[in-house]
Amino acid sequence: MSRSIEMARARLTQRYAAANVGVFWDINDFPIPDYLDSYAFYEDVKTNLREKGFTGSFSLQLYADGDPYMPARLVNRFQCPELGVSYIPSGGEFCRDSWILLDILKWSIENPSSNVMILAKNFKEEAAVKISYLDISHNLFLAYDLRTESPEWLCSFSMRPRSAHLMKSSFMPTKTKIEFDSFLSLFRKFDTSFRFFPKAIQTSHKGRRTQVFWDVSDSSKLEVLDPRGVAAHISGALVGNGYSLPLCSTLVFIDENTVSPDTLSRYAHANLLLHPVPKGNKFARMHSIALDLLFHARTCSEPSTLLLLSEDIDEDPLFSTVLDFLQMKGFNIVVQNPNPIVELPFNPNYYVFDDISPKF
Template sequence: MYTPGAAKPEYARAKIAVWWDMKDCPIPEGYDARLVRPSIEAAFNELGYSGPISITGYGDQRETPCQILRGLSSTGVAVAQIIPESRCSLMYSSMLEWRDLNPPPATMMLVSDQWQHVFAWDLSRLQQHTKYNLFLAYSTEPFAGSALRPCGEWIWRNLLETKREFVQDKCSSSCEVSPMFYCKSCSYQGQSVEGFRRHVSSGKHAVKEVTNRIHPELDYLTRTWAKNYTAKPEYATAPIVVWWDMKDCPIPEGYDARQVRPSLEGAFKKLGYSGPVSITGCGDHNKTPDHILRELSSTGVDLAHSIDEVIYSRMFINMKQWKARNPPPATIMLISDGVVMMFENLIADLLQETKYNLFLAYSYRPYKMSVLLTSAEWLWKSLLVAGVFFSSPYHHHPLMTLFLSYIITLSVSETRNHVLRKCSQSQRGEPSTKMFSCMLCLCDCKSLEDLRTHLSSEDHAVCVSILLCIII
């Protein structure tokens, strides 16, 4: 086992459901099929789990010897008939049905080599939305990382062959689940090996398997989910923290930098969020004009200096440090093209571990849907324009709605720049007490002048040189 997942109190006696791909993870030759259930139960018992376990094996059972089927059914393992190419699809639809009927706390276990390439994308998004305990078993160790975060993992053969003193004794114990054989294509259910064998060998079954064919492609549930959701009660007044990559998503030419904060806050309020908002603008501030930095700072936006080579990693590190000090409920927002691209799996892992809301903004729409499950997404320039009007008391007027729909489709034109530059004194906010900082040297500066002094210092130059030597 690679990552042990000792049971938390709320999961210790909760239900456990196991979906077993018998093609990828078959019963080893000579292995007593009656030991499959007790081996799995014993592994969970060792981690402190004692809840009822249901196990279903999926595969072409015409190829499974009768003694294997009898051994499994004698211990309450259900067996499903499915052609090999559709087994993952049937397993996944069964998982979704089970999740609908069994809210957390509960535990899921997937036994398959396809967990990474077939199941991981949608399942990790589901786990970000509604967290279950999740365990994996597979025949060979995976080569690459995944967005799916399990509580524990086993090599299938090791799981079956681990010597536990009470496994043999549990073989003859009473079963928690009645044995069941079923065939989805024919809507067949039975409780005898003989009857099941007759069914899967019949001409009627052969016809139904073709006419009621189960499509091999998984029906990814979250692919059709909307992008922007109204705030759930627990997040409506919770803190919102924003990391803004000013390299990927710069302030458009001519745009009043003092409008960045009200634009974001206006967009949040439109979705029902009214919690305190902290914003950190990350970038190479040697390249950022002083008037931009002053305007941002005047509205309470933090400014963190970095260099292009490490800005994504520094933002991700800052996010992890913030997470350690700020438990949910809270909302994280990332404004960047590259952070998500480079750290997508790690961010998904974090969101499966802890229930944060996630907002994204980017300069262009990604070419494929991310594994990250978001509560809201925006195009950066549209967000800057729309937020100004959403924060206005007049934006509900029908004519304003029509105008807003039109203006969002435009690029940031000179005419619109002129309008947005007319920022009133009341929108500027009070002088900021926020810090300027250097993400490279891990130091804070109390003013723009202090930051400029630091960035021109020898100590900073040495720090940058060392960092560049490490990453190049």
């Protein structure tokens, strides 16, 4: 018996044996041979998990490149209702990693204290930190060791040779075009057409803590803005509309390598935490914000209010699905263009700043 299987069995306590299992499989990193039938593949993965003692509900999500022109055989081979397949549009490794991680975080919120198995090699440091956090409350398995066991035993078992009747022999070499515009249109657009605080706050939202996410489209603005004024106006707008303080914090997303250490320090002292994101890639930027939204939701003991200061939310359908998901989980989502608020001059009488200053 291999060491990885022994470790997996040792860690599989009674608590996790009956828990749900989510498998997230990047077929770029762990290819599935052409001869495998999708139904047989799904059943073999499920059988393998059962043999190792996992008896809970099982879901399998595959990730493939989103080449608009793919061989018909590759599209048709995954036409199995039990398999979830995401064809990820091109956008670099960050886009791919964040897409997978978004699914993992959403699934982990839906399935607390469950088993998470990830067959993907290219998670970067930031993703690894968030994934490692799941190890506290989930039975976590990664393809490469980050304080966890490896699920490669699942991959190797599922790849074993099949008998002839399980292989597809009618694959056609023709090309078929996947219409990604039509695919993206399936995402329901999150309504961001309203103004700041579009309706009266519900009584159930008044006592909630508030987390602010501010997407700075032009990082050079930070050098001339007064951090205390920005914090005061954000907090004043919240208080004036019935939201409770203190804030959890304000996370500020900026382009990498665009602000000085002094600016970082000034904003940190105003409880505005600057978070660098990839420069020049709008979708990577929005995915980074979406990841932090989900990570915050994952760490909340109860749903909170999320204030999003951003100009680009409408342009990313994947981000809209994250907002929809958080709303369904009970979070109060407020969206606003940041410019009318953060660029106002600082008025110390507008809000008592000391009440929200960080306590060191």
